Amino acid sequence: MQQIPVSLWTLVAGVVVTAISIWIGQNHTLMPVQASLQAPLVDGFFNVMFTIAIALFLVVEGTIVLFLIQFRRRKGDDTDGVRVEGNVPLEIFWTAIPTVIVLCLGIYSVDVFNQMGGFEPAGHPHSATHVASMPGSAIAATLSDTSEATVTPTIAPTIGIGASPQTLGKPADLVVDVKGIQYAWIFNYPDSGITSGELHIPVGADVQLNLSAQDVIHSFWVPNFRLKQDALPGIPTELRFVATKPGTYPVVCAELCGGYHGSMRTEVIVHTLEEYNSWRTENQIAQQQNLNQVVAVNPADLSTSEFLAPHTHDMGISAATLESVVIGH
Numbered sequence: 001m002q003q004i005p006v007s008l009w010t011l012v013a014g015v016v017v018t019a020i021s022i023w024i025g026q027n028h029t030l031m032p033v034q035a036s037l038q039a040p041l042v043d044g045f046f047n048v049m050f051t052i053a054i055a056l057f058l059v060v061e062g063t064i065v066l067f068l069i070q071f072r073r074r075k076g077d078d079t080d081g082v083r084v085e086g087n088v089p090l091e092i093f094w095t096a097i098p099t100v101i102v103l104c105l106g107i108y109s110v111d112v113f114n115q116m117g118g119f120e121p122a123g124h125p126h127s128a129t130h131v132a133s134m135p136g137s138a139i140a141a142t143l144s145d146t147s148e149a150t151v152t153p154t155i156a157p158t159i160g161i162g163a164s165p166q167t168l169g170k171p172a173d174l175v176v177d178v179k180g181i182q183y184a185w186i187f188n189y190p191d192s193g194i195t196s197g198e199l200h201i202p203v204g205a206d207v208q209l210n211l212s213a214q215d216v217i218h219s220f221w222v223p224n225f226r227l228k229q230d231a232l233p234g235i236p237t238e239l240r241f242v243a244t245k246p247g248t249y250p251v252v253c254a255e256l257c258g259g260y261h262g263s264m265r266t267e268v269i270v271h272t273l274e275e276y277n278s279w280r281t282e283n284q285i286a287q288q289q290n291l292n293q294v295v296a297v298n299p300a301d302l303s304t305s306e307f308l309a310p311h312t313h314d315m316g317i318s319a320a321t322l323e324s325v326v327i328g329h
Contacts, residue, residue, distance in 0.1 A: 017058045025051025035224040037242040038116045042226035045112050120162030160229045160238040172208035180218030180231040183264040194283045199268040202276035209239040219255035243270040
């Protein structure tokens with residue numbers, strides 16, 4: 001019986017390994033649902049890396065299992081194994097192949113980063129509210145005294161994911177100032193004056209988030225968008241994206257920021273345009289009513305217990321206890 005050449009076995013094994021790795025690499029369910037224009041770019045890169053990883057795993061582990069079986073110690077065989085000093089062509093091969101793979105992945109990742117907007121120039125318009133909130137800002141006091149300043153665009157150097165090559169030089173459809181504090185995210189809409197604990201955006205809109213941190217480093221991460229950007233104290237950062245699928249998606253702080261880091265979560269709610277306009281109108285009316293109520297009440301006309309009543313929960317005491325303390329005093 002004629003023996004099958006090793007080269008033919010190697011060819012067959014290569015075809016099988018390639019087919020299996022490509023199928024697994026392109027049909028896995030490891031990533032959450034895509035919900036942004038940037039997500040397919042990241043997933044495409046991840047799929048390529050995962051395909052290569054599967055192929056390497058099959059080759060390395062398959063070779064180990066094959067050698068364990070073929071070169072196992074037979075009963076009664078007490079001889080030494082073949083002494084192998086080295087194989088220069090093999091060593092060049094297994095050094096060159098990973099080098100080429102790493103270089104190609106590096107070039108691919110740079111292209112993905114550029115398409116997502118990572119190479120946008122460093123100067124971008126930011127709302128004055130966002131700039132004023134940065135620790136050490138020389139204009140913070142001035143801006144806080146003028147209501148007009150909250151919607152005045154200011155040029156500030158930023159880092160992060162900005163406009164893509166297709167939208168470079170164009171203003172975003174919606175700008176939101178995002179502040180990270182221990183342990184919550186606060187979203188301010190400069191164009192409408194709305195402040196929310198959740199991020200509400202319309203589907204298909206080019207959204208720009210101006211990120212800042214009040215205390216320590218936080219990291220704004222939306223897994224479904226495949227986007228993550230640090231929020232740094234004193235350094236403005238930016239995250240620009242387009243949501244493509246209405247729904248509610250988790251927002252997670254991905255930077256250890258303290259004892260309650262795990263609870264620093266909120267949601268980004270992607271609306272249809274009609275739903276977003278409705279949400280915006282309702283919140284503008286509600287916040288205006290709250291403002292009118294605050295302005296209508298003169299603190300000088302309130303008793304001590306009435307003035308402190310809204311804060312009893314934060315003080316950790318009941319309203320009755322507060323009243324008794326005030327009366328006793």
